[in-house]
Amino acid sequence: xxxxxxxxxxxxxxxxxxxxxxxxxxxxxxxxxxxxxxxxxxxxxxxxxxxxxxxxxxxxxxxxxxxxxxxxxxxxxxxxxxxxxxxxxxxxxxxxxxxxxxxxxxxxxxxxxxxxxxxxxxxxxxxxxxxxxxxxxxxxxxxxxxxxxxxxxxxxxxxxxxxxxxxxxxxxxxxxxxxxxxxxxxxxxxxxxxxxxxxxxxxxxxxxxxxxxxxxxxxxxxxxxxxxxxxxxxxxxxxxxxxxxxxxxxxxxxxxxxxxxxxxxxxxxxxxxxxxxxxxxxxxxxxxxxxxxxxxxxxxxxxxxxxxxxxxxxxxxxxxxxxxxxxxxxxxxxxxxxxxxxxxxxxxxxxxxxxxxxxxxxxxxxxxxxxxxxxxxxxxxxxxxxxxxxxxxxxxxxxxxxxxxxxxxxxxxxxxxxxxxxxxxxxxxxxxxxxxxxxxxxxxxxxxxxxxxxxxxxxxxxxxxxxxxxxxxxxxxxxxxxxxxxxxxxxxxxxxxxxxxxxxxxxxxxxxxxxxxxxxxxxxxxxxxxxxxxxxxxxxxxxxxxxxxxxxxxxxxxxxxxxx
Amino acid sequence: xxxxxxxxxxxxxxxxxxxxxxxxxxxxxxxxxxxxxxxxxxxxxxxxxxxxxxxxxxxxxxxxxxxxxxxxxxxxxxxxxxxxxxxxxxxxxxxxxxxxxxxxxxxxxxxxxxxxxxxxxxxxxxxxxxxxxxxxxxxxxxxxxxxxxxxxxxxxxxxxxxxxxxxxxxxxxxxxxxxxxxxxxxxxxxxxxxxxxxxxxxxxxxxxxxxxxxxxxxxxxxxxxxxxxxxxxxxxxxxxxxxxxxxxxxxxxxxxxxxxxxxxxxxxxxxxxxxxxxxxxxxxxxxxxxxxxxxxxx
Numbered sequence: 001x002x003x004x005x006x007x008x009x010x011x012x013x014x015x016x017x018x019x020x021x022x023x024x025x026x027x028x029x030x031x032x033x034x035x036x037x038x039x040x041x042x043x044x045x046x047x048x049x050x051x052x053x054x055x056x057x058x059x060x061x062x063x064x065x066x067x068x069x070x071x072x073x074x075x076x077x078x079x080x081x082x083x084x085x086x087x088x089x090x091x092x093x094x095x096x097x098x099x100x101x102x103x104x105x106x107x108x109x110x111x112x113x114x115x116x117x118x119x120x121x122x123x124x125x126x127x128x129x130x131x132x133x134x135x136x137x138x139x140x141x142x143x144x145x146x147x148x149x150x151x152x153x154x155x156x157x158x159x160x161x162x163x164x165x166x167x168x169x170x171x172x173x174x175x176x177x178x179x180x181x182x183x184x185x186x187x188x189x190x191x192x193x194x195x196x197x198x199x200x201x202x203x204x205x206x207x208x209x210x211x212x213x214x215x216x217x218x219x220x221x222x223x224x225x226x227x228x229x230x231x232x233x234x235x236x237x238x239x240x241x242x243x244x245x246x247x248x249x250x251x252x253x254x255x256x257x258x259x260x261x262x263x264x265x266x267x268x269x270x271x272x273x274x275x276x277x278x279x280x281x282x283x284x285x286x287x288x289x290x291x292x293x294x295x296x297x298x299x300x301x302x303x304x305x306x307x308x309x310x311x312x313x314x315x316x317x318x319x320x321x322x323x324x325x326x327x328x329x330x331x332x333x334x335x336x337x338x339x340x341x342x343x344x345x346x347x348x349x350x351x352x353x354x355x356x357x358x359x360x361x362x363x364x365x366x367x368x369x370x371x372x373x374x375x376x377x378x379x380x381x382x383x384x385x386x387x388x389x390x391x392x393x394x395x396x397x398x399x400x401x402x403x404x405x406x407x408x409x410x411x412x413x414x415x416x417x418x419x420x421x422x423x424x425x426x427x428x429x430x431x432x433x434x435x436x437x438x439x440x441x442x443x444x445x446x447x448x449x450x451x452x453x454x455x456x457x458x459x460x461x462x463x464x465x466x467x468x469x470x471x472x473x474x475x476x477x478x479x480x481x482x483x484x485x486x487x488x489x490x491x492x493x494x495x496x497x498x499x500x501x502x503x504x505x506x507x508x509x510x511x512x513x514x515x516x517x518x519x520x521x522x523x524x525x526x527x528x529x530x531x532x533x534x535x536x537x538x539x540x541x542x543x544x545x546x547x548x549x550x551x552x553x554x555x556x557x558x559x560x561x562x563x564x
Numbered sequence: 565x566x567x568x569x570x571x572x573x574x575x576x577x578x579x580x581x582x583x584x585x586x587x588x589x590x591x592x593x594x595x596x597x598x599x600x601x602x603x604x605x606x607x608x609x610x611x612x613x614x615x616x617x618x619x620x621x622x623x624x625x626x627x628x629x630x631x632x633x634x635x636x637x638x639x640x641x642x643x644x645x646x647x648x649x650x651x652x653x654x655x656x657x658x659x660x661x662x663x664x665x666x667x668x669x670x671x672x673x674x675x676x677x678x679x680x681x682x683x684x685x686x687x688x689x690x691x692x693x694x695x696x697x698x699x700x701x702x703x704x705x706x707x708x709x710x711x712x713x714x715x716x717x718x719x720x721x722x723x724x725x726x727x728x729x730x731x732x733x734x735x736x737x738x739x740x741x742x743x744x745x746x747x748x749x750x751x752x753x754x755x756x757x758x759x760x761x762x763x764x765x766x767x768x769x770x771x772x773x774x775x776x777x778x779x780x781x782x783x784x785x786x787x788x789x790x791x792x793x794x795x796x797x798x799x800x801x802x803x804x805x806x807x808x809x810x811x812x813x814x815x816x817x818x819x820x821x822x823x824x825x826x827x828x829x830x831x832x833x834x835x836x837x838x839x840x841x842x843x844x845x846x847x848x849x850x851x852x853x854x855x856x857x858x859x860x861x862x
Contacts, residue, residue: 018835510612
């Protein structure tokens with residue numbers, strides 16, 4: 001009996017071992033594939049899911065047709081479904097929501113919808129009361145997303161003008177306010193003071209991380225649940241509702257819209273379209289002189305007025321409150337400025353808010369990118385920035401440098417600056433390539449003269465040469481009077497120390513083709529345009545034929561470089 | 565069953581279990597992987613490739629393959645279709661139309677750090693060389709398991725030959741031993757291909773991404789894919805748009821099979837013992853039976 005028991009126990013132990021072994025074998029990581037859910041045009045529909053309360057949904061979400069309900073409640077108005085407070089409609093649903101837990105929110109929704117449907121069913125055709133008619137299984141993963149509405153300068157200007165016409169005076173306080181967090185009386189905190197208007201986003205955009213000062217106000221807004229979405233619906237729609245009837249009587253249906261799709265168009269105006277629109281005036285200086293105390297650099301006169309028309313919002317530069325940069329960014333960096341010092345605030349190469357970042361972005365335009373894509377951003381590799389380059393902005397005077405005369409190629413020495421250059425590097429396989437040197441200079445001059453920014457910064461003709469003759473050892477070449485040829489630096493064979501160093505062949509191809517590609521030129525994209533075929537057999541690669549030579553070169557490379 | 569038999573069975577069982585435990589996947593793999601620093605590979609910058617197909621020509625000349633016609637008129641037509649490598653073309657260029665314009669992508673063997681083809685080969689004809697190249701040898705028996713095991717569809721079989729071989733890029737292993745760069749790198753007119761140790765080219769790839777954050781997407785294909793490869797790719801558009809598979813995962817392919825293969829002897833040894841054990845436990849012994857019968861008689 002005892003022996004049997006031992007046998008039994010041992011085999012159980014083996015079984016456990018086997019299952020452990022199998023388990024460890026079959027639990028190797030696997031990758032997941034996610035299917036993208038379908039999207040529909042939102043029109044006037046809203047997807048009700050409230051995942052922040054319900055978490056994972058038991059039944060499918062409800063696609064609610066708001067437009068249809070608006071039609072039905074034309075006479076009753078918004079207050080049929082939405083609560084009212086201090087004469088203002090608050091766009092919450094359902095109305096009597098006391099607790100924010102799963103069951104009470106669910107019941108509130110069901111009560112509000114179904115009760116109403118039941119009630120009006122007696123009188124007329126109305127909405128469904130059965131579960132599956134609202135919670136449709138086929139709409140479970142549907143995405144209904146309204147594109148963000150944008151209150152751009154054009155719309156702003158229209159509102160300013162219309163309201164002035166209506167009220168007889170400017171009253172920015174209708175929409176703009178500031179929040180005085182130090183005021184003790186809660187009711188008095190919301191104030192309006194002319195000249196302090198700012199963007200709604202600064203306080204109401206709850207998703208953005210803000211500095212300490214703004215964060216306190218942001219938190220206050222969050223406590224009241226005034227996200228950008230709720231705040232703007234409340235502010236815009238209440239005013240629209242107030243004036244809508246008046247215009248409807250006149251027969252002007254489009255004037256004061258309340259439909260979702262009228263504001264959430266998904267179309268946004270470009271900078272060019274907004275250029276002629278006047279910018280809001282809050283007593284900003286036209287040409288402020290930016291001079292940082294104790295800084296090594298001279299002051300900069302900044303043409304604020306013209307720069308206003310180059311961006312779509314004030315926020316694109318003034319990322320946090322409409323203050324001057326040096327209120328938060330100091331020479332050493334302050335906590336308000338997130339530790340970013342003033343030099344970085346103006347010169348950060350990739351920031352959307354810095355001067356240099358925005359200028360770098362402009363250089364990506366197809367006309368500029370031909371040269372600029374190969375020029376490292378000055379602010380990235382400040383090995384030896386030229387004094388003259390810095391001095392273009394850092395004048396130290398209360399006025400900018402005068403606009404230079406348009407560039408011209410008239411005074412060039414025809415002997416030194418060749419009209420056409422022949423490149424013979426692939427001579428054995430192809431006819432020499434002809435490079436129209438002078439034509440290219442003329443084209444670059446034309447492009448530079450067409451752009452205001454380029455004219456201002458390209459202060460002489462040599463600047464344009466540097467587009468191709470980059471980082472050239474100009475001084476050394478000038479001493480010996482050698483022309484700035486590519487082969488002065490780029491070698492024909494691979495560099496034995498550094499296999500990544502650009503060879504001459506690669507330098508030509510990447511310089512020429514890179515520029516043509518970046519400028520989106522049609523010309524010069526095909527091999528045969530530069531390399532005319534030689535009569536006879538040009539199939540085989542010459543370098544391969546002289547393998548002995550190649551071997552000698554590269555054997556040293558790899559031998560030297562192979563790890564011991 | 566006597567005491568001796570019982571001990572025998574128990575002993576062999578314990579031994580089996582011990583070997584099984586030793587051979588669980590995680591432990592052995594660490595030993596199998598050689599350090600990837602010494603591997604050589606090529607960094608392929610797809611933003612630099614201009615689709616001239618000189619690498620195809622260079623490759624064909626060096627490996628004695630039929631020389632392709634790379635004249636421009638031919639290219640235009642040929643690149644309309646997405647091609648695959650073949651037994652006479654170890655490297656090919658494909659063209660993809662993307663949101664950032666036409667992008668040319670050289671395709672060839674990726675020379676994985678832990679290649680599936682090497683693990684699948686029954687006779688060790690496929691080998692991962694210490695310097696990184698995955699090469700093929702003449703002792704191949706033509707089972708073509710390497711073709712099935714390759715996630716990139718690279719090894720190709722010479723179906724139309726009497727004595728067929730497996731053909732694929734070997735990263736110019738002979739040339740490497742002679743101290744010469746791979747043919748494709750040598751002839752590339754734009755240096756879209758950079759040869760170097762895996763560490764070196766990985767660093768260079770990361771440097772390029774850091775210096776041009778707008779130009780490249782922040783991913784080096786082959787850094788982690790299928791456990792890392794010796795060919796690394798840089799791109800300006802997401803890799804799935806230029807014909808790369810994104811569903812391969814980061815686990816080396818041999819890792820999937822080694823686990824299972826090690827489990828075979830594990831079960832092979834243990835399963836009979838379990839059965840035997842259960843059999844012994846449930847079977848009535850003769851003594852017991854006799855004893856039982858005697859009782860009934862009484």
